[in-house]
Amino acid sequence: MLPPKSPLQILRSADLRPTRQRLSLAKMLFVECDQHVTADWLYNKALSNGVSVSLATVYNTLNQFTKKGLLRHIIVDSNSSYFDTNTNHHHHFFFEGTGQLKDIPSDVIKIHGIPLLPDGATIDRIDIIIRVR
Amino acid sequence: MLPPKSPLQILRSADLRPTRQRLSLAKMLFVECDQHVTADWLYNKALSNGVSVSLATVYNTLNQFTKKGLLRHIIVDSNSSYFDTNTNHHHHFFFEGTGQLKDIPSDVIKIHGIPLLPDGATIDRIDIIIRVR
């Protein structure tokens, strides 16, 4: 188990300038870790924490973090877009009633029988969503 | 192999009034079958076939058909929402470059190790999307 990184270290190693906004958002995401987060939820959490940040910056930051591999973007249905602070390979339960997601560690689920890919194609990732009601 | 149903029969058995618009859309979807269809694509196909129908009706109809189990709605990412004319249980390749989907029959892929569900919960369906680039 590696020691947890500070927001500053996280931004440094992702090659992103440690601005006030990014540091605050990184802290909310990776220190006070909440797993499955929407842009709106993070924006409101920032506001209620007294962190002054615009919604556009929340979106920018979530997208930058995703591009740098610090977050994983999960789209479950047309009105549920989450950012997942767990970037390890894993799967999800989706509770249709509440809109909640719950992790399934990748090592408990086994898949086999994946058909051959077309020439030159490579698997980027495999998403399994078990929809539960 | 059952004989293919006519648009009229499809609408009848789904308990939907056979209007001109629904008959045309059903024909495009289930007779001149195109598998993975967006609302916009269907709207334009209708127009170029000389079928006069509004975009709102295309959306209404796709949603009604989905609710009646004639279509399956697949959301792959924030800007790719498809309706699948194959409602049998199956999975998908998603080609990130082109945005195309390709079916994987459910019987070729095997999963096991699904964790126990919380009390009272039941699995609605399992979606596997293999993202390929």
Place this chain on the structure above:
DNA sequence: CAATACTTTTGAACGATTCTAAAATAAAAA
């Protein structure tokens, strides 16, 4: 055919997200 129920249409409204370009801030250079 008249009455009722449902469907379609247009255009406005919506919510989530992205864009724009001006103001602010960070980093690098002097």
Place this chain on the structure above:
DNA sequence: TTTTTATTTTAGAATCGTTCAAAAGTATTG
């Protein structure tokens, strides 16, 4: 430091896919 340059943030407008509202049209029932 101070200045310069590069990057980031911001507010608000714009965009996109989709849904809504209410009036007009069409199917079904009696």
